[in-house]
Amino acid sequence: MTTVASKTYSIKELADEFGVTPRTLRHYEDQGLLLPERQGQNRIYSGADHARLAWILRGKRVGFSLQEVGEMLDLYDVGDGRETQRAVTIERCRDRIDALEAQRDDINATIDELQEFCELLANLKKNRKTGTWVRRDTGEPLGVYAPRKTA
Amino acid sequence: MTTVASKTYSIKELADEFGVTPRTLRHYEDQGLLLPERQGQNRIYSGADHARLAWILRGKRVGFSLQEVGEMLDLYDVGDGRETQRAVTIERCRDRIDALEAQRDDINATIDELQEFCELLANLKKNRKTGTWVRRDTGEPLGVYAPRKTA
DNA sequence: TAGGTAGTTGACGTTAACGTTAACGTCAAG
DNA sequence: CTTGACGTTAACGTTAACGTCAACTACCTA
Structure with a gap:
């Protein structure tokens, strides 16, 4: 039985792949969202970390706070x-x-x-006569929301 | 021809209706997202302001910043x-x-x-023998993401 | 006339999610 | 052997979106 050395990442590799900075990953770690292994001082991210990060970032994109993302990840615990x-x-x-x-x-x-x-x-x-904008089909004038006075 | 006095709101009325504070409405005004009329010192919100506020709050819910919401509202200008x-x-x-x-x-x-x-x-x-959790159908053990070590 | 309720304008405080800088270790290349 | 790219921790800075005073005005009402 051979040990399958599954893919791992350095902090920069992982950060670059997801378009974030190393600082961001460390921050997520501070918040308890990631917990990579260590080789001495250095962080070494696993495939699971990779998946968690994908989760985190998607969570952020859909508007969740880091805390909420953490709670959602906790569900899996x-x-x-x-x-x-x-x-x-x-x-x-x-x-x-x-x-x-x-x-x-x-x-x-x-x-x-x-x-x-x-x-x-x-x-x-544009209406030739009034110089205002109207709908091509109905001829109705434009009026959706009151325009902001650009003071 | 009679002037139709369309519905207006005090700051608290509008805030309460949308579940925000007056401070929030003033903040939106500072950011140029709202520009209610005045009766003396007091703000008086129109139906259009009401609609704008609905837009703003929905924009926020879907994850936009106030600035982005502002830009979107500007589109209507x-x-x-x-x-x-x-x-x-x-x-x-x-x-x-x-x-x-x-x-x-x-x-x-x-x-x-x-x-x-x-x-x-x-x-x-729960598996009677191992004491671990398994799927009722396949008998597969549970394993989605690596659980966080609750240090 | 003293409260109470609603409004106003500053101006400082707070939280989240990082950015930024400092000060330092490590290792391969020239 | 020093330069450069990468890593580390610690700590202060920044922005957004308000919260939270304070100090004041205006209007009812008991």
Whole structure:
């Protein structure tokens, strides 16, 4: 039986691959989100760390704080495996899913509104007489939100 | 022709309705996101302000900074209406949409993963012999990400 | 006339998520 | 043997998005 030396990374390798700085990885470690092994002083990241980092960054992209990401990662820690603990984990997991679905709805709504506005803009033309902008189809004037007085 | 006195709000009314503090609304004003009228010293928010605030808060929920929200709101300002300006606006609008769609993909991926894990958890049972947790269906042991050493 | 409630403008405090700088160790290349 | 790229820790700096005073005004109301 040979030991499979699975891929490992230096701090810069991992940072570069994900487009972040080493400082960021150390920060995530301070926050308890990563815990790479050490070779003397040096951090040495495993494939699991690689996966965790992907999770963390995606969590950030969808708007979670590092703390929240940590809590989500903790969900995967069923270490002790007590029944009650497992039930709680399941519940919190479902809560997270609900929150994410709500957020997705927000995103969809925003997309829709931007899209609508985008089409309206593309459809716009200038009225020869008044010099104002009107819709090419209906001739309606433009008016979505009150423009900000650019004081 | 009668003037339609459309609905207006005091700072506290508007804040309460959206579950934020008056301070927050003043802050948004400082950042140029809102510009309510005044009755003497007092701010008086219009229906348009109400709509803008809804936009702002949804933008925040989907992870935009106030500055980004401001830029998006600016898109609706086609005041001068120059052709080039309009084209730029359309393009930036589309960029935003693309970014939002990418974010939605992230969210979906996260939801899927959580859901899968949630089901796995619900499906889990303890192995009588080893005392460890295994899947009720396949008998596979649990192992998603390396658990964090709770130092 | 003294409260109480709502508003105002500063201005300083706080938290999160890093950036930045300092001061130092390590190892391979020229 | 020194330069350069990489690593380390420790600690202070920065930005965003408000929170939290303080000090003041205005208007009811008991």
